[in-house]
Amino acid sequence: MSELDLYAKYLDLGVTLGRSGEDLTAWVEDKVRQDIERSDRQIERERKREEMEMQRQREEMEMQKQREEKEMEMQKQREEKEMEMQKQREEMELQKRREEIALQDRREERELKRLELEAETKKLEIGSRASVDVAGPKQSYGAQRPKIPPLHDPSQMDLYLERFERHAIAFGWPESEWASCLSNLLQDEALSIFLSLSPAEGSDYQAVKRVLLRRFGCDRNGFRSKFLSVKPQEAEISAPL
Numbered sequence: 001m002s003e004l005d006l007y008a009k010y011l012d013l014g015v016t017l018g019r020s021g022e023d024l025t026a027w028v029e030d031k032v033r034q035d036i037e038r039s040d041r042q043i044e045r046e047r048k049r050e051e052m053e054m055q056r057q058r059e060e061m062e063m064q065k066q067r068e069e070k071e072m073e074m075q076k077q078r079e080e081k082e083m084e085m086q087k088q089r090e091e092m093e094l095q096k097r098r099e100e101i102a103l104q105d106r107r108e109e110r111e112l113k114r115l116e117l118e119a120e121t122k123k124l125e126i127g128s129r130a131s132v133d134v135a136g137p138k139q140s141y142g143a144q145r146p147k148i149p150p151l152h153d154p155s156q157m158d159l160y161l162e163r164f165e166r167h168a169i170a171f172g173w174p175e176s177e178w179a180s181c182l183s184n185l186l187q188d189e190a191l192s193i194f195l196s197l198s199p200a201e202g203s204d205y206q207a208v209k210r211v212l213l214r215r216f217g218c219d220r221n222g223f224r225s226k227f228l229s230v231k232p233q234e235a236e237i238s239a240p241l
Helices: 003-016 021-133 137-142 155-169 176-183 188-196 205-215 221-227 234-238
Strands: none
Touching: 137 155, 155 176, 176 188, 176 205, 188 205, 205 221, 221 234
16 A cells, blocks of 8 residues: 555545644654554564565575485495495405406416326336336347348448447437447457457447447558559559540
């Protein structure tokens, strides 16, 4: 209601109440002023209520925002924690797999060593049985010795010994056994020479070889003597220079 409407309302009311003149005017103005003040207070209260409501809404919005931010932060922390736990699980799984592989490698290595040890043991057992079954070095190498014919022509001693050495090397005979094996192939004078040697010389192939080559003129000095003793043929003497 406007101020004019208030004046008209209270003027009619004052006349009705028997007021007039200055008393009526003062009474009307007082009533109008009271109504205006009351209205202003009402308006102020409404304004304050609106401000309080707006403040409340702002606070609620701020609180909601904080709750959402907190929820987002908590969700982020949960996700990070889950990722960290997943990473730890993967690392543990990887470590477990590495340990399994390492264990498997150790098992395979032990198995390989066991097989190697078994093979070596069998090899030693076979060698031990062979050493018991045979009479000595001559029989043990005789099983794999090729059929070399005995020495018939001592003048070919150098060629015969070269042939013997090639066979011995081809069949992997240890040189410590060569002299003993060679003695089984010597005959007549060559055998007599071998038997005349001392045990130390008779077991040394190189010593036996030097003696035989020297005795039958197949060493350097023997070849020189043979060369000087050869007489030229008549055709060679009569041939013109």
